């Protein structure tokens with residue numbers, strides 16, 4: 391048996407052997423041998439859009455590795471900034487490299503005053519922070535026009551650094567603006583998660599000192615969100631990046647993709663769902679309505695994981711530590727019971743639907759005091775290094791511009807009818 395697939399065009403009798411490489415066939419090879427052949431794959435479920443050396447996940451076995459390192463080890467022993475370095479550079483840093491990287495990120499946290507005074511204050515008082523964040527990330531491209539020079543590695547590094555450094559600053563700004571509270575400037579003596587919490591919650595104290603357990607829990611959640619290979623937002627980053635747009639424009643587009651409730655917005659949707667369920671008695675009727683197709687069980691299911699999402703397991707383990715500090719989230723018991731009922735139900739078993747990362751993260755964020763509309767913002771801060779690692783990889787690979795085909799299902803050619811002649 392050879393490692394190839396034979397395709398026969400029964401219209402012409404032409405047969406070609408296509409080699410199977412890494413478990414898949416190369417569409418470009420098919421097109422070369424059989425010009426004009428294409429595949430219809432809405433949602434890209436069977437399409438590998440790129441080669442990538444960043445993240446490996448196996449949906450059946452339920453593992454996730456960044457640059458080969460298991461997510462469990464990184465969540466247990468690493469920090470978010472170290473994981474950023476790992477994703478971007480490909481190797482764990484030495485102590486000196488980590489020190490330099492941390493210094494670089496820490497000293498790029500400030501944003502131009504116009505961003506705060508004119509840009510952020512221009513939003514309506516009830517603007518969703520994700521909309522504000524997405525717009526602000528796009529606006530950064532106007533502050534750093536040199537970002538357009540994507541071929542220069544040093545220049546790319548500078549923009550990557552800015553996006554990772556300034557994400558929390560803009561996110562906290564969006565939150566404070568929504569409350570009508572003055573903005574807190576970054577405190578560069580604090581760690582990455584501590585600084586974010588300080589910008590979020592500081593009121594009048596000379597220095598805000600977040601609870602170390604909560605700061606560490608946030609850091610772990612950021613690690614868990616840091617990359618997830620070709621998900622919807624990362625694919626968006628790569629698609630926009632393939633046109634050679636600057637990284638701020640591409641990251642703003644990726645933020646838009648993450649905003650949706652089927653992707654990063656699911657953590658917010660889970661809390662709405664649990665609140666709506668409200669009590670144990672309503673769980674079974676809710677599950678029945680989902681099975682009838684009247685809605686989805688938010689925080690359940692995944693395109694790739696057909697086993698328990700390893701990130702969900704880690705989040706669940708950390709939830710108890712957080713609740714010891716904050717007090718238990720009253721929705722936790724409903725979530726646990728809902729999970730138990732769903733996992734023993736044939737509808738969910740037959741479709742391999744398990745809790746994904748978003749099922750429990752919202753409960754932690756809510757217990758920590760984050761308002762619901764900030765949840766996806768937190769996801770964005772976490773996913774930023776993954777987007778940037780893929781963008782950098784794409785530029786270095788010099789990947790072709792993303793330009794899929796379509797199957798046209800509209801009207802055939804017809805003649806224009808002047809307005810007066812239309813019925």
Ligand code: CMC
Pocket residue numbers: 433618621651652653654655656680685686687688689690691692693694741743746747748
């Ligand atoms: N609740 C109920 N049924 C579901 C769910 C769900 N959450 N997810 C999938 N199904 C059913 C779906 O109706 C379909 O059934 P049938 O075969 O009878 O038509 C089957 O399972 C396959 O679903 P699909 O829509 O083909 O799956 P997909 O790979 O296109 O969608 C998903 C993946 C994550 C969008 C989907 O599972 C979903 O909408 N989940 C809820 C939203 C959510 O939690 N999103 C967060 C994903 S993880 C974090 C992230 O990456 O952003």
